Amino acid sequence: MAEKGVAQVWRKIRAIYNIQGKHCKTCDTYYFPPRPVCPECRRKGELVDYKFKGLGEIHSFAIVRQAPETFKRQMPYVVAQVKLDEGARLTAQIVNCDPESVHIGMRVRACFRKITEYGQGGIIVYGYKFEPTMRVTGHE
């Protein structure tokens, strides 16, 4: 199927490996996922690549208990909307913690993980998940 092509993943690895989105220099807004047009400024916008710091907080979340085949082994897992410190929000799994301890407002940081694989012998997609920040890292 089209959404399982190698090129389709390859051409967006900067975005999903490094959380690289866009910054509009005209209105100073950060966008992730990357957008082709700034919806605020349109033709007056000036979008440049921007690598997000990967720090943020949980805006809302769900504990998924019924999932497609590729996620079945991980159930129950937490998926959340994370509000990045630059202002953009994204959707990602929350790992390295007890699902019951997750709460709105919880500080999280990005980590690099396997996201999914396209069947046996298919390509493996890597990208961002998020984990709780720890005080020792100084990120709290």
Added chain:
Amino acid sequence: MGEEDVAIVGVGMSKFGELWEKNLLDFTLEAGMLAIFDSGVRGADIDAAIVGNMSAGRFTGQEHLGAFAADMGGLGNIPSYSVEAACASGGAAVRHAYMAIKSGEHDVMLVLGCEKMSDVSQTEAMNTMSVASDWEWEGMFGATFPALYAFIARRHMMEYGTTEEHLALPTVKNHKNAAGNPWAQFQRPVRKEVVMGSGMLADPIRVLHSSPISDGAAGLVMCSAEKAKEFTDTPVYIRSSEQGSDTLALHDRRDICTMDSVVTSVNSSLKEADLAITDMDVFELHDSFTISEITLMEDIGLCEKGKGGKMLEEGLTEIGAKFPVNTSGGLKARGHPIGATGVAQIVELALQLRGDAEKRQVEGAEKGMAVNIGGTGATSIVHILGR
């Protein structure tokens, strides 16, 4: 009063549910023929057909439904095509027919909405529904459709104090209403305790908060208002038809508890019809999950933001109360064959306004509103109907 340009002169429905013995086209044509018989229009009067469908290609392996329906329905060489707007595909079909007739291009149109979801595994059905959200940036990262609505529900609970009990109330009401709807998938009541104890899909969304996987179709015959009286004594008029969009991904919304697409399209539809929300006698709101019935009540202006749960608690949206919502049983209990839903909403409103809704009739209903949304609210299609 707004102008009356376009009328609905016939309605038809197939049974909604798991229709193992029928193909997509079997029950789609059934709904279409029932609509034509109900209208008094002859097949030869119909000069175009339109099919609302989300994903027959993935669910059944067949696309090109416009030509397929015209062929199998014996409609000859008339123009026929399908439109897609995820869960709002049915509403999009109604709106396209409205625009085609209003423009004068077509006189009498057959409008169909259909989906066959039970021929694929549940996993495949879930994957197909996920493409109504932003697949690359939500679905691929593990956010199932129930999970996206769980984001909305959890945020709504935190910001406005909506409770688990509130989330159960639309299900209880809609199942009660569906008991009076012969086409509904679940024609039996369900107790609140059962809803609150049903299995979790994605906390806090439970199985009984969610619309089911369904097969089914709905049909309408629409024509210009001036022609309507030739066919029927009880035409129902489309007072306004409006559509709005919002970000495809839920994470890009200004506020995940408000669908701006709904707010703008409802406002413009009321303005177009020169009516207020309180003028409506009956509502069909897109309860793909119970939290969306709650947020839609707020977004259309039936109550303040955050007060939807309370309004349900007070019973203000029951049949017999001031603002009956989902008299058909809604998506939860009537069933949600994706492309059929938007058309089925209009069938229900037309029956209510004609006084033909039998056991679930809202006494003296004169005006009704249908809100059909696609994805998590990226598309909103609103119709106001009047007698």
